[in-house]
Amino acid sequence: LGYSGGKRDLSGKHILVTAGGTREYLDPVRFIGNPSTGKMGLSLALAAAHRGATVQLVVGPRVEVPIGLSIQGTTITSAAEMQQALQRLFPQADWLLMAAAVADFKPATYHPTKLPKVAIADRLELEAVPDLLQMLSAQKKPHQKLIGFAAQTGDMVAPAAKKLVQKGLDAIVANPIDQPEAGFGSDRNRAVWMTPQLPPVVIPTQSKLSLAHRILDLALTL
Ligand code: CTP
Numbered sequence: 001l002g003y004s005g006g007k008r009d010l011s012g013k014h015i016l017v018t019a020g021g022t023r024e025y026l027d028p029v030r031f032i033g034n035p036s037t038g039k040m041g042l043s044l045a046l047a048a049a050h051r052g053a054t055v056q057l058v059v060g061p062r063v064e065v066p067i068g069l070s071i072q073g074t075t076i077t078s079a080a081e082m083q084q085a086l087q088r089l090f091p092q093a094d095w096l097l098m099a100a101a102v103a104d105f106k107p108a109t110y111h112p113t114k115l116p117k118v119a120i121a122d123r124l125e126l127e128a129v130p131d132l133l134q135m136l137s138a139q140k141k142p143h144q145k146l147i148g149f150a151a152q153t154g155d156m157v158a159p160a161a162k163k164l165v166q167k168g169l170d171a172i173v174a175n176p177i178d179q180p181e182a183g184f185g186s187d188r189n190r191a192v193w194m195t196p197q198l199p200p201v202v203i204p205t206q207s208k209l210s211l212a213h214r215i216l217d218l219a220l221t222l
């Protein structure tokens with residue numbers, strides 16, 4: 001777990017990280033989900049813990065919380081459960097690193113018994129999920145920093161710049177999901193760090209762990 005050079009420059013900081021994807025169930029066997037594996041969020045949590053931070057890690061299904069470090073894990077399934085966890089944990093956090101892929105829509109009703117497939121097309125009514133970052137940016141105190149992530153295809157800078165402003169973020173990490181050595185499930189990634197004031201910073205392809213350290217270096221400049 002190198003890359004940090006033994007620095008303890010995050011000691012005393014409380015860092016909240018989200019990782020993985022949420023699932024919005026229609027019935028016990030079907031859900032709306034996404035391909036996020038949680039690697040970027042986990043790398044951020046590990047890197048922050050190694051640099052001395054106290055880390056709260058909120059993860060979606062199938063993401064394993066590392067044990068034996070100063071990382072406290074909370075496992076959630078849906079965006080509503082992630083919202084509850086963030087409402088509980090955000091007041092104590094200095095930074096929120098929102099690497100999770102949160103659902104945009106969910107089935108309007110949950111059916112507790114399995115639907116026969118012929119009934120699904122008729123019943124699949126969708127409802128918007130509230131934007132969790134936007135909700136937290138309305139509550140945040142001046143010392144708290146909100147860092148969003150935007151996984152994009154094609155041009156990633158323009159859409160990420162829009163999200164930075166719309167969600168009231170301190171920074172956004174735009175990253176490609178349509179290129180080799182990048183995106184969902186990859187061990188490596190590249191990104192563009194964007195803030196409201198300064199020019200964007202290109203972070204070239206590297207392991208998600210070293211990318212995590214770069215992101216933490218940049219977050220320290222906020
Ligand atoms: N996000 C959130 N709540 C949601 C959806 C997304 O907090 N309901 C967060 C993500 O965790 C991420 C950031 O917003 O940190 C950007 O997510 P992204 O999916 O790229 O942006 P959206 O605003 O959902 O826009 P779109 O899916 O249309 O690109």
Ligand code: CA
Nearest residue numbers: 101102103104
């Ligand atoms: Ca989205």
